[in-house]
Amino acid sequence: xxxxxxxxxxxxxxxxxxxxxxxxxxxxxxxxxxxxxxxxxxxxxxxxxxxxxxxxxxxxxxxxxxxxxxxxxxxxxxxxxxxxxxxxxxxxxxxxxxxxxxxxxxxxxxxxxxxxxxxxxxxxxxxxxxxxxxxxxxxxxxxxxxxxxxxxxxxxxxxxxxxxxxxxxxxxxxxxxxxxxxxxxxxxxxxxxxxxxxxxxxxxxxxxxxxxxxxxxxxxxxxxxxxxxxxxxxxxxxxxxxxxxxxxxxxxxxxxxxxxxxxxxxxxxxxxxxxxxxxxxxxxxxxxxxxxxxxxxxxxxxxxxxxxxxxxxxxxxxxxxxxxxxxxxxxxxxxxxxxxxxxxxxxxxxxxxxxxxxxxxxxxxxxxxxxxxxxxxxxxxxxxxxx
Numbered sequence: 001x002x003x004x005x006x007x008x009x010x011x012x013x014x015x016x017x018x019x020x021x022x023x024x025x026x027x028x029x030x031x032x033x034x035x036x037x038x039x040x041x042x043x044x045x046x047x048x049x050x051x052x053x054x055x056x057x058x059x060x061x062x063x064x065x066x067x068x069x070x071x072x073x074x075x076x077x078x079x080x081x082x083x084x085x086x087x088x089x090x091x092x093x094x095x096x097x098x099x100x101x102x103x104x105x106x107x108x109x110x111x112x113x114x115x116x117x118x119x120x121x122x123x124x125x126x127x128x129x130x131x132x133x134x135x136x137x138x139x140x141x142x143x144x145x146x147x148x149x150x151x152x153x154x155x156x157x158x159x160x161x162x163x164x165x166x167x168x169x170x171x172x173x174x175x176x177x178x179x180x181x182x183x184x185x186x187x188x189x190x191x192x193x194x195x196x197x198x199x200x201x202x203x204x205x206x207x208x209x210x211x212x213x214x215x216x217x218x219x220x221x222x223x224x225x226x227x228x229x230x231x232x233x234x235x236x237x238x239x240x241x242x243x244x245x246x247x248x249x250x251x252x253x254x255x256x257x258x259x260x261x262x263x264x265x266x267x268x269x270x271x272x273x274x275x276x277x278x279x280x281x282x283x284x285x286x287x288x289x290x291x292x293x294x295x296x297x298x299x300x301x302x303x304x305x306x307x308x309x310x311x312x313x314x315x316x317x318x319x320x321x322x323x324x325x326x327x328x329x330x331x332x333x334x335x336x337x338x339x340x341x342x343x344x345x346x347x348x349x350x351x352x353x354x355x356x357x358x359x360x361x362x363x364x365x366x367x368x369x370x371x372x373x374x375x376x377x378x379x380x381x382x383x384x385x386x387x
Contacts, residue, residue, distance in 0.1 A: 042240065076094045102266060107231070107248065110261035110265065116165035117165060119142055119156065142159060146315060149178045153191075160195050175355060210299065230248065312328050338350060350366065
């Protein structure tokens, strides 16, 4: 094969995702997996039965329409209007994708040219780095630092250069749990308009917001409707992460651009599940309120347990992740800590350092998820007391 590396140089250094490594470690050691963010219970039975009905009726068993089935595109448009007062045309401004991850990939591949710069808030979901690299662009991190994990907007302004093409925002933010405020988003929007930047906003945790925090879509702000690609999915809100049903809402020009890339990735996916998600998006407010209340209870259970085990805990405003600092335990290296944790006490977590370019900012930070059964969380807390 010669001396030329087999892996495209743009993907050099990315390797196997930390989620695959830690989940495999959980299986091989029989540990409780509080690393990867997937629930250990299914979502609403009515929604699952809707998928079964679709399968039996033959709805979606063959290729669905490229943009997604009309029923789901209409439901997404209704959802945006219902929760945020945003109006989207389901025929030209909504695109169904294979989860939010594909939506992010398609958007970045469609909108970036080699040499463009993308400012992303770090720590960032690992697919961001991979997709920016595949597009031939350069990621420019804006570091969210403990303990507040709030963006320094003066620093953001300073990072913008003539090569900056796009801002990549995630709110509610994985893994820190930060929810951007209306004022923070307003400043970001002003910078985007001033410098004529595109914005991709990952909002998959939009309904996982706690206490006084509120999710505000940046696309609703002045000048942002025509420059924002908003992305969300059903997996986190309805606890069906394996269905991989996501969507994009944006102006017709942006949706057309993203669809051009998307059609050469999966083309279509999850036909019967699209019908079920259309029904899920129309669930009453009581579902969303109960869902949030259950997560708050689980969050508080794990926050208390991690604190009593000796971690420094940063209480999240949203998502279903808790970031902790291991230095009070006499530890410094989060990656080494997470690799040894299963053997030490039978629990798996994720080292935040893998989500940073500025690794010093995340060196001692570790992420746990609380989207598990109460008894699983309680058992994990008991095991962590051994530390």
